[in-house]
Amino acid sequence: MTFVAGGRPREEERPRALLAEASRWWVRLLPWGVAFVLFVVLLPVTIAVLVGGYGLNGGVATGLAIGQTAPLLLAVLHPLRAWYVIFATDVVGAIVLLTVDVEGLEWPFPPMQIIGYVGLCLALGLREPRRTLLSVWLATVAAGVGLEFVKPPGAGASSILIIILGGVALVLADALRERYEARRKLVEQETISEVERGRRTLLEERARIARELHDVVAHHMSVITVQADSAAYRLPGLPADAQEEFASIAATARRSLAEMRRLLGVLRNEESGGELAPQPGLDRIGQLVEATARAGVPVEFTPCAADVPEAEALAAYRIVQEALANVVRHAPGAPTRVSVSEDGRWLTVVVVNAPPPVPPAAPLEVNDTGHGLVGMRERARLLGGTLDVGPLPDGGFRVAAQLPLTERSAT
Template sequence: MTIPPPHVESEARHDLSEGPRIASEAPPTVDGLVRAARRTLRRVAHDLGHPSPPSAPAPPNAPRRWQRLLAHAAVLVLFAIFFPVTIGVLTNQYRLDGGIAGFLAVTQATPLLMLAHRPLQAWWIILPADVLGALVLLGYPPASYDVWPWAPPALLGHLFLLLAVALREPLQTAVAVWTVTATASLALHLVDPARSNGSAVLLPVLGAVFAVIGAVVRERGVARRRLVEQEIISEAERARRTLLEERARIARELHDVVAHHMSVITVQADSAPYRVQGLSEEAREEFGAIAASARESLTEMRRLLAVLRSDGTDGERAPQPGLDRVQQLVEATVRAGLWAELSLAADLPDLPQAVDLSAYRIVQESLANVVRHAPGARTRVSVTSDDGHLTVLVVNGPAAQAGSPLETNCTGHGLVGMRERVRLTGGTLDTGPLPDGGYRVAARLPLKHSVS
């Protein structure tokens, strides 16, 4: 009997290298860059005054360590390229002093190291640095192939920055960042329209493209994680519903068992004054109270059973089967094309009704699982009794032919029902695959302390 393994799914960490934030987090409301600036300053102040807490364990589906290291390595490569290139372009093409060029390179390129984890904070540093660099360039005469207001390294670095912000932050934040960047580019163009050229328009246009790409990737990841969460919730609800359905079915069958004994008690209590001579008046009243209590209990049980049978089905009102019908069950399974062998002990004692019914249901569900999941497998059913316990053993080999099982949509009712029945009787259940590809179900049910 092959049982499909459960699916394991989970969420991703909060890091640019690990994709967008998980969908279970509500995206922060962006009500303006002023509030975002305050939030950023509070975070920076907190980080400066408090050491970072230990990282939480990564979820099962979080990106692997090499993927996270790859993102940080990419950030290091960007810094290693942009820092010397910025100094070289500012000194050679724009003829800036070495000290000024080095200062601008530090302020414009160093924050790129924060792209993997804090791109919004990096933007708060890089944008003023780029604007400052554009204003500094106004103090130098334009040269051949001069690009203003954004030097080529600053332009490319800002594009990567906008992409990182769109990947890491909500859509509203990315739009706000792009709007401020475009506004700064327009303002610099108005400062000196004669010197301004294509970079004043190129940054907003390419920045919008990069921001859209990042936002699409982020929203796609959020949608995927929401789908995973819904699947996890649906799986949990399905398992809970399966358990409740099995408990309800067992409760209906238990009612039939208990109702029989309560009916016998009622009849005996009612007929005792007529069967036993010389009973005192107090004894007659006691028997009457016992009969009244039994009838009241039966009424309450029927009322509860009406709730459990709210689906309107009447098929389960037939007499419940027991081990006396196991042979018929095995014969029907053989006629269905399954090789099955039955070993039923001849010296079985009188079984409590709950144990008798539970043993039959365990054999029935085990054979049904063999037919569904391992068609054609050789199966052996053994029912024995020793030391006050009833042992039910169902063992099957691998499927006769390799291939897909007859049913792939397993609801899990079978094993859940077995466990509930064994728990009802106070017994133990052992199930699991065998080394040869088969499956084993072993139930041990006590005969003395079971519910009857």
């Protein structure tokens, strides 16, 4: 237990098991299963071999077997700690075997110890850094070479085998861990990039909306300026204070227009001449429908002849524009219905398309980033409205937006 600021205790972070971050459940359970099988198999085999093959006392053989196999279960959480115990026990066991006759037998490490040690090296390679792995292998080499100096005559040499197999296991497990880490970082980077693309899309769409709304607001400010400037000529007999008030209103409106134009200079790309044209409204939706029909998409259009505020009309036009563009891209030839209506409080825009008569083998735009849906949703949100998009049970798609008519409601 550790302490944080203020003297409050904090539990230490629980150790993670090997492969605990794997996506498949059986991969997460694999280290536990391997460690359990090794323990269950090697414990009795080690006792039997040390007692029956090497002639050790049963109690000594049992102690060595437990020290060489039980830590394999610990290796799933703490492989380095398990290595300390098993390595020390293996060296002690080699020394103990010097007290018996090992002529014709493997020494200093019997075969079952080599199997357990190789499994432990795999666990080390999956968890520990390369500096630690190098230290483990050098310790293995030092122990094997040092024990060779006291090797009994006639005993088989297993030091070279454990050095080679241990080194291969360490290298192989380290390579697997590096490959997994590289893939994990790649996935994290792709996720971050996708989030950044979404944020950039949202900011670009907001800038575009700001440019378009500037044109709408600038029109009204220009009308205010003209009316205030011409009030003295249109309304003869105005008192002097009233004329000054109108002059002040006109001056304020002109300053506001100048500030808005400076802001627009930052937001607008002057190389795009199309942005300087008047912003479209409900009366231009029919042209979108005709252009879409010429592209091979049969469209049924229900227009709205009501006089709605320019901001809402512009948003409705852009929503229909993007929805029809999506039909052309993703459902070419699909019968489509476009409906625009208002009830005095809400302007409702609905674009519904049926499944395409012949499903396209691949979308016309393979790098579609979903900018259109982001833009439609942002337009509806900024006006206080709602947007509902999604597939239909028959395979079609529906886009429905409701935009509040704020000016009409206030009136």
